[in-house]
Amino acid sequence: xxxxxxxxxxxxxxxxVREIKRILADVPVxxxxxxxxxxxPPVEEDGATFExxxxxxxxxxxxxxxxxxxxxxxxxxxxxxxxxxxxxxxxFAGEPVSYEANNEKLLKMLDGVPEEDRKAKFVxxxxxxxxxxxxxxxxxxxxGLITDRPRGAGGFGYDPVFYLPRQKKTVAELDAEIKNEISxxxxxxxxxxxxxxxxxxxxxx
Numbered sequence: 039x040x041x042x043x044x045x046x047x048x049x050x051x052x053x054x055v056r057e058i059k060r061i062l063a064d065v066p067v068x069x070x071x072x073x074x075x076x077x078x079p080p081v082e083e084d085g086a087t088f089e090x091x092x093x094x095x096x097x098x099x100x101x102x103x104x105x106x107x108x109x110x111x112x113x114x115x116x117x118x119x120x121x122x123x124x125x126x127x128x129x130f131a132g133e134p135v136s137y138e139a140n141n142e143k144l145l146k147m148l149d150g151v152p153e154e155d156r157k158a159k160f161v162x163x164x165x166x167x168x169x170x171x172x173x174x175x176x177x178x179x180x181x182g183l184i185t186d187r188p189r190g191a192g193g194f195g196y197d198p199v200f201y202l203p204r205q206k207k208t209v210a211e212l213d214a215e216i217k218n219e220i221s222x223x224x225x226x227x228x229x230x231x232x233x234x235x236x237x238x239x240x241x242x243x
Contacts, residue, residue, distance in 0.1 A: 043237045047071045048099040048109035053194040060218050061227045065234045078102045088113065088125060088163040089175065096165040096173070106169050106237050108230070112162035112223060114196045116184060118148060118155050127196070141188055141199050148184055156184040160200065160222035164230050174233045178225025193217065
């Protein structure tokens with residue numbers, strides 16, 4: 039049996055950790071998070087794009103720990119708001135971060151906007167930095183519509199207001215297994231899986 043490589047996920051968000059662990063369940067790595075590394079200082083997510091923020095986070099934790107590290111930056115882009123909230127999706131309604139406040143602000147801004155103009159997409163950029171500092175970047179997207187009210191108790195973030203016409207459900211109404219097959223994060227992390235498998239040591243003779 040191959041030895042498993044420790045992979046540090048650059049987040050303290052337990053919802054995100056749980057979701058990514060499910061997506062990467064078939065990859066021979068032991069995923070740990072920043073909750074296990076309290077001495078790693080926070081990084082300022084001041085990039086202008088998801089790519090810039092994801093790269094900054096992955097390099098930050100790799101430089102502080104020397105471990106193979108993976109980070110993602112994700113958010114919501116709404117056509118009627120010229121791509122907002124974008125990179126400030128998590129802090130859209132200000133600090134402290136509140137999913138409910140973010141959704142409430144979004145729905146207020148779209149009040150009166152007809153369904154055909156409520157198109158949006160979730161975006162996720164995942165960045166892997168190997169122990170030697172080599173970097174891989176992958177991007178995933180999920181397109182849908184913004185509802186006029188929250189629906190569903192699953193997921194987190196903007197999931198209750200993000201409607202998928204094909205499934206006729208919001209992301210918050212999806213089974214976790216289905217979400218982890220079609221989500222923006224699933225697309226990005228699935229695309230990076232082949233590179234994760236290269237991190238695993240070869241089986242011992």
